[in-house]
Amino acid sequence: MKKTVILLLIIFSCTCQAEMFTGMVESSQTQVVNMPQVRGWQAKISEMTEEGTFVEPGDFLVRIDGSELDSTIESKTEQLDVFKASAKRDMIQIQIDLNNAKLAHEKAQVARKVAQLKADVPVDFIGELEYKERQLTLKKSIKTLDESKNELAAIEQKQREKKIEIELGTEQKEKDLAYWKNQLDSMTIHANQSGYVIYASHPWTGSKYQTGDQANSGMEILKVSKKQNMKVKAWVNAIDIPNIAEGKKVSVSFDALPNAQVDGQITSVSSGGRDKKDWGDGLYYEVEIGLNDADNIPLLPGMSALIILSEG
Numbered sequence: 001m002k003k004t005v006i007l008l009l010i011i012f013s014c015t016c017q018a019e020m021f022t023g024m025v026e027s028s029q030t031q032v033v034n035m036p037q038v039r040g041w042q043a044k045i046s047e048m049t050e051e052g053t054f055v056e057p058g059d060f061l062v063r064i065d066g067s068e069l070d071s072t073i074e075s076k077t078e079q080l081d082v083f084k085a086s087a088k089r090d091m092i093q094i095q096i097d098l099n100n101a102k103l104a105h106e107k108a109q110v111a112r113k114v115a116q117l118k119a120d121v122p123v124d125f126i127g128e129l130e131y132k133e134r135q136l137t138l139k140k141s142i143k144t145l146d147e148s149k150n151e152l153a154a155i156e157q158k159q160r161e162k163k164i165e166i167e168l169g170t171e172q173k174e175k176d177l178a179y180w181k182n183q184l185d186s187m188t189i190h191a192n193q194s195g196y197v198i199y200a201s202h203p204w205t206g207s208k209y210q211t212g213d214q215a216n217s218g219m220e221i222l223k224v225s226k227k228q229n230m231k232v233k234a235w236v237n238a239i240d241i242p243n244i245a246e247g248k249k250v251s252v253s254f255d256a257l258p259n260a261q262v263d264g265q266i267t268s269v270s271s272g273g274r275d276k277k278d279w280g281d282g283l284y285y286e287v288e289i290g291l292n293d294a295d296n297i298p299l300l301p302g303m304s305a306l307i308i309l310s311e312g
Contacts, residue, residue, distance in 0.1 A: 019243065023234025023289065025254070025303040027226040031193050033061055035215040036186050039068060042216050043187075045209060051199045052302070055191040055224060062221055064187040069180060076177045083173055087166040094162055098155045105148040108141070115141035195224040198302040203276060225301030230294040232264070232305045235284040238273050245269070249310040250289055256303050263310075264291045 035043060044065040049055065119138040123131040199208040200220040209221050232252060236244055246266055253261045267290040273283025289307055291299075 019309040021234055021236050021240065021287075021307050023232040023287070023305045023307055025230055025299050025305055026198070026223065026233055026301050027195065028229035028231055029193065029195070029226040030301075031191065031195065031224040032220055033189055033222050033224070035217050035219045035221055036064060036189075037217045038064070042214050045211055045213050045215060045221065048199070048209070048211050048222065049197050051197055051208070051222075053197045054195070055197060056194050057191055059191045061189045061191055061197065061224065063189075066184045066187040069184040069187065073177065073180050073184060076173070076180055080170070080173045080177055083169055087162075087169070090162060091159075091166070094155065094159050098152075098159060101148065101152040101155045105145075105152045108145040108148040112138075112141040112145045191224050193224060193226065195226040196301045198223050198225055203274075206276075223301075227300065228295065230291055230299045230301075231267070232289040232291065232307060234287045234289065234305075234307055235276060236287050238283040238285065241269070241273075241285050243309060244285070244287060251308045251310060252289060252291060253306050253308075254299070254303050255306070256300070257297060260297045262291050262294060262297065264289045264307075266290075 045062060046065045047063040049059070049061050055061065115134070115138040119134045121131070121134070126134070199210075199222050201208050202213070202215075203219070209215060215221055244266060246269060248266045250264050250266060251261060252264050266287060268286075268288045270286040273285045276284045289305075
């Protein structure tokens, strides 16, 4: 008889455990804040708005440590400044070369005209030797003029190409700098809706994130939840999942409101389980519960809830 009673108590205990589970109240209108993508896939939380604070759109929520990005931005800024200074020196030198080439070309034009005038003097007036020398000087002046013209054209082309190179290089480096500045800006996250701030729990330890904690990229840090359209989110062990199904009716009570109890129904069950090391071994499935007439009781985001499966 005694063994039978003990067996019944064990069966009853297991049955009750499978028919009830805990969760947390949140709104269907919730902004979830995850750790941004960062180098090394992990970063430190530098500052957080106090949990429970009511925020409006645009209010500060959390700042991620961006010291590494600050160093990158400083380096990129220095690279841009060096590039601009070097480009300025190059353009000044090209302009000097261009001015010299123009001057040489102008001198060559004058020398060509003078040589042409002298070469046009008839041989009868200056003698054959002088005439031949003047013809040779003319040929040399023509050659020098052609060379100065080509040199001037080459430097002008070099100047045009250098301007394009500088413009493209400056644009690329400015875009690169702007990208890293945007990355740094993304480390400071603001609210995009009104609601209450709720800190997320670390999936391995179960402790809520605090300023100074490390978090991996993509991990949920906190959320901003409204007071309307309340629901309950819970995690159910894979062993108990066979008892859970969408549409199943439940009764929900709340630790902070001992006299309040509402009916509801399971609205969704995740298709796959996740490790929650802080809860123990095994996989846990995310379950959402819709609440009936939840607006009639003073629910707040973050309240703990006890969900009991209804019979039948």
